Amino acid sequence: MRVIGLMSGTSYDAVDAAAADLALAGDTLTLTPLGHLAEPYAGGLRAALAAALPPADTTLAEVCRLDTLIGRAFAAVAVAADRQLCGGRAELVVSHGQTVYHWAEAGTVHGTLQLGQPAWIAEATGLPVVADLRPRDIAAGGQGAPLVSLVDLLWLRGRPGTPVALNLGGIANLTAPDGTAFDTGPACALVDAAVRDHTGGRLPYDVDGALAALGTVHGPLLARLLDEPYYALPVPRTTGKELFHGGYLRAALADFPRLPAPDVVATLTRLTARTVADAVRSVRATEVIASGGGTRNPVLMRMLAEELPGVTLRISDALGLPARAKEAYAFAVLGFLTVHGLPGTDPVSTGARHASLLGSVTPGRDGLPAVPRAQRAPVRLVVR
Incomplete structure (x- = not known):
């Protein structure tokens, strides 16, 4: 399955995209990197994002605006990644979005918010999109981070x-x-x-x-x-x-x-x-x-x-995993696990009560991903 992972981290300097061919055979998940690219946020969007982040005050109007503009930015990068890295044959996009708040108090995480409306990505690419991956782990009592620990x-x-x-x-x-x-x-x-x-x-x-x-x-x-x-x-x-x-x-x-x-x-x-x-x-x-x-x-x-x-x-x-794109590749893996009905967390890593299926899926032009539920979870990841 050709999967594009999208990521923008806490430095919010650019949207990173990594494309991979992922295949699950028995207990081994094989990742073949297809390449990666990065597109800096437009100066105005980056400035608006910086101005809205804690400890600054913001408004719901600005949150709505940022959710749309970040979603469009992610969508443009996904389109470019599909064209340049997958030859237009990508099957799934996985978007981490842009974290704007992680609600943690006294060692307990109560919630998290990532912006970048996935509908813009689905509309631009025609592909199904897995997004909003962190909240499920938090709902299960976890920290919601580091979310790539299972991949590691x-x-x-x-x-x-x-x-x-x-x-x-x-x-x-x-x-x-x-x-x-x-x-x-x-x-x-x-x-x-x-x-x-x-x-x-x-x-x-x-x-x-x-x-x-x-x-x-x-x-x-x-x-x-x-x-x-x-x-x-x-x-x-x-x-x-x-x-x-x-x-x-x-x-x-x-x-x-x-x-x-x-x-x-x-x-x-x-x-x-x-x-x-x-x-x-x-x-x-x-x-x-x-x-x-x-x-x-x-x-x-x-x-x-x-x-x-x-x-x-x-x-x-x-x-085998480029340092700049490693997290984008990791989120591609997490979305792949989701559409195959497999959990994407290790409860020891996040402190959750149990492992969880992650994210919400936005249908693509042809609906939801047509893949069978996997019979067993992988125990190792091999990078070709």
Whole structure:
């Protein structure tokens, strides 16, 4: 089955699409990558999205507007992916949408909201669309994140030692072989906020780690940031830009008003490396397989290696899944499982009472996907 996965993460910089040929035989799911592409949000849409995200106030009118505009943006990327990657022969689209709020209080997640109305995708492509994947796990008592943990478990099964999958997006999360999975804290979220503030919005992130490379880690600021109570919460735990946003950073910097911007960015980069490394050590990992936009920051990757002596650090490309598109591929897998009647969660990973079928399906031009219900769930994922 040719499936297109669509994803925009907590950095909300672009819509990523990954196309895959997926086949389930016995207990093995085989993924053949067909390629990936990314389309940045139009400047006006990205600015409107940023202005509406917590802790900012917004209106239902703006939520409706964003739901439509993001849906149209996802639809345009899906059309391009079908044409360029699948030769017009895609059979299913799976859309994560754009997370705008994750309602977590005292370690419990009560709800989540992803925008990007899937009807626009179905209308533009003519294909059925699986979307709104997180709420079902939350309804079953789970965190709704990290939602790709089941895919990670299938993918890494059988590797020697204790490998963990690490995603470095706006927020960092990991999955360990025993099913332990959680958001470790910020990956690029605070670094991005600092760079935007420093450049007046001219730069959205620290390109190639250039600012961090010019700075020196400031010990007192790092200690202040490490006092964040989130890092002491039990796992599974999840977070987002509801906590780690520009206002959070500015409050932390109030006691350090004259700290040069490069030092701030270097310190925040070290914060990410330290909190990720603490999480990796907590599961006694021997190998880290990293993906996400943060892998393109050489300073962050160097700091992470410094924090994890003796632990092998790889980029997911080495195992066949491009770091930039790995989450989009993972959501393609989750949607494939849904239309075959198979659960897409591991309850150990999310803290749910049971595994759940994920998402809602919007019919395509010819209705719902005409696929038989699978007789057994896969226990391993092979990437060709």
